[in-house]
Amino acid sequence: xxxxxxxxxxxxxxxxxxxxxxxxxxxxxxxxxxxxxxxxxxxxxxxxxxxxxxxxxxxxxxxxxxxxxxxxxxxxxxxxxxxxxxxxxxxxxxxxxxxxxxxxxxxxxxxxxxxxxxxxxxxxxxxxxxxxxxxxxxxxxxxxxxxxxxxxxxxxxxxxxxxxxxxxxxxx
Amino acid sequence: xxxxxxxxxxxxxxxxxxxxxxxxxxxxxxxxxxxxxxxxxxxxxxxxxxxxxxxxxxxxxxxxxxxxxxxxxxxxxxxxxxxxxxxxxxxxxxxxxxxxxxxxxxxxxxxxxxxxxxxxxxxxxxxxxxxxxxxxxxxxxxxxxxxxxxxxxxxxxxxxxxxxxxxxxxxxxxxxxxxxxxxxxxxxxxxx
Numbered sequence: 001x002x003x004x005x006x007x008x009x010x011x012x013x014x015x016x017x018x019x020x021x022x023x024x025x026x027x028x029x030x031x032x033x034x035x036x037x038x039x040x041x042x043x044x045x046x047x048x049x050x051x052x053x054x055x056x057x058x059x060x061x062x063x064x065x066x067x068x069x070x071x072x073x074x075x076x077x078x079x080x081x082x083x084x085x086x087x088x089x090x091x092x093x094x095x096x097x098x099x100x101x102x103x104x105x106x107x108x109x110x111x112x113x114x115x116x117x118x119x120x121x122x123x124x125x126x127x128x129x130x131x132x133x134x135x136x137x138x139x140x141x142x143x144x145x146x147x148x149x150x151x152x153x154x155x156x157x158x159x160x161x162x163x164x165x166x167x168x169x170x171x172x
Numbered sequence: 173x174x175x176x177x178x179x180x181x182x183x184x185x186x187x188x189x190x191x192x193x194x195x196x197x198x199x200x201x202x203x204x205x206x207x208x209x210x211x212x213x214x215x216x217x218x219x220x221x222x223x224x225x226x227x228x229x230x231x232x233x234x235x236x237x238x239x240x241x242x243x244x245x246x247x248x249x250x251x252x253x254x255x256x257x258x259x260x261x262x263x264x265x266x267x268x269x270x271x272x273x274x275x276x277x278x279x280x281x282x283x284x285x286x287x288x289x290x291x292x293x294x295x296x297x298x299x300x301x302x303x304x305x306x307x308x309x310x311x312x313x314x315x316x317x318x319x320x321x322x323x324x325x326x327x328x329x330x331x332x333x334x335x336x337x338x339x340x341x342x343x344x345x346x347x348x349x350x351x352x353x354x355x356x357x358x359x360x361x362x363x364x
Contacts, residue, residue: 003348006348006352007344007345007348010344010347010348010351011329011344011347011348012178013178013200014322014329014347015177015178016328016329016344017178019181022181026181026185026193029192029196030190030192030193031192036192036195036196036199038355039196039199039200040199040200040202041355041358041359041362042351042355043199043200043201043203044203044300044358044362045304045323045351045354045355045358046323047203047204047207048297048300048301048304049301049304049305049323049324050323050324052203052204052207053203053207053297053300053301054203054206054207054210054219054297055210055296055297056216056295056296056297057203057206057295057296057297057300058206058220059295059362061202061203061206061220061223061224062195062198062199062202064220064224065195065198065202065223065224065227065228066195066198068224068227068228069191069194069227069228069231072228072231072232074189074191075186075187075188075189075191075194075231075234075235
């Protein structure tokens with residue numbers, strides 16, 4: 001059994017392990033320091049044969065990196081955090097740029113003073129976006145208008161969800 | 173691994189939060205990165221610090237690694253940039269990569285003493301290489317050929333099977349048995 005595992009590890013080092021054998025092998029490697037050490041030695045041999053070793057080899061460098069990473073947040077957690085923050089941040093930035101750009105253009109006359117944006121989401125009260133500022137989208141480019149409307153609506157949704165996330169997260 | 177390399181499989185694990193998978197990548201590339209950084213950073217202790225820093229940067233950036241390049245190519249760039257940033261911070265100029273960076277004995281000893289390394293914790297590459305080559309020389313022909321074709325020529329199992337006129341499973345087994353024999357000779361050296 002042990003030889004079979006070690007042979008799989010050897011094949012993994014060569015990128016020759018059948019894909020289906022990886023998950024089970026990895027479960028063992030991840031919790032067996034001897035298999036991890038063997039993995040390191042297989043690559044040490046390769047580096048030695050290919051002239052990739054430094055003049056002086058410090059076998060403990062891997063351990064020092066592991067120790068240094070002990071205080072780091074797990075990757076998956078950081079991905080989740082980044083996604084939660086990045087989405088609303090991008091939406092907010094785009095909406096802000098859109099608003100600033102459009103506010104430069106004053107309405108042409110009283111007859112065009114109030115245009116309610118088309119809403120993709122009927123559950124959202126579109127009127128609240130139109131009443132305060134009195135601007136209008138460029139009617140000559142309806143696709144731009146639709147996009148900008150969507151950004152505004154998405155931003156509203158994201159802003160709410162960000163608040164909820166912030167409230168629900170435990171302090172780090 | 174079919175259409176997926178070991179690195180790809182390990183990176184996917186890391187991106188799911190598996191720290192042990194990252195440790196495996198560190199163990200796989202640690203010496204190559206130390207060697208690479210050593211071309212820029214003379215001082216061994218500093219080179220080890222820069223290597224560590226490069227791996228930490230890789231850990232932090234790996235959620236954004238999308239596999240457009242090979243993992244080692246990506247890691248290589250991080251290590252080079254970290255070494256160059258270190259040199260800028262130290263107000264030193266990078267050393268030409270073509271220069272032989274072997275250091276005088278006196279520097280080696282002074283460096284060891286200065287940074288508290290003990291001889292037991294340092295292995296000379298030559299020592300390791302000699303042990304490995306000695307172990308390979310002692311192998312039966314079919315094992316020696318298989319491991320040499322794999323490690324020195326970088327041939328795939330399929331190509332080795334054709335060259336040696338045997339099934340792929342036999343190649344896998346021969347390479348493994350060769351590694352076991354080499355490992356038996358190498359382990360005591362690393363444990364000393």
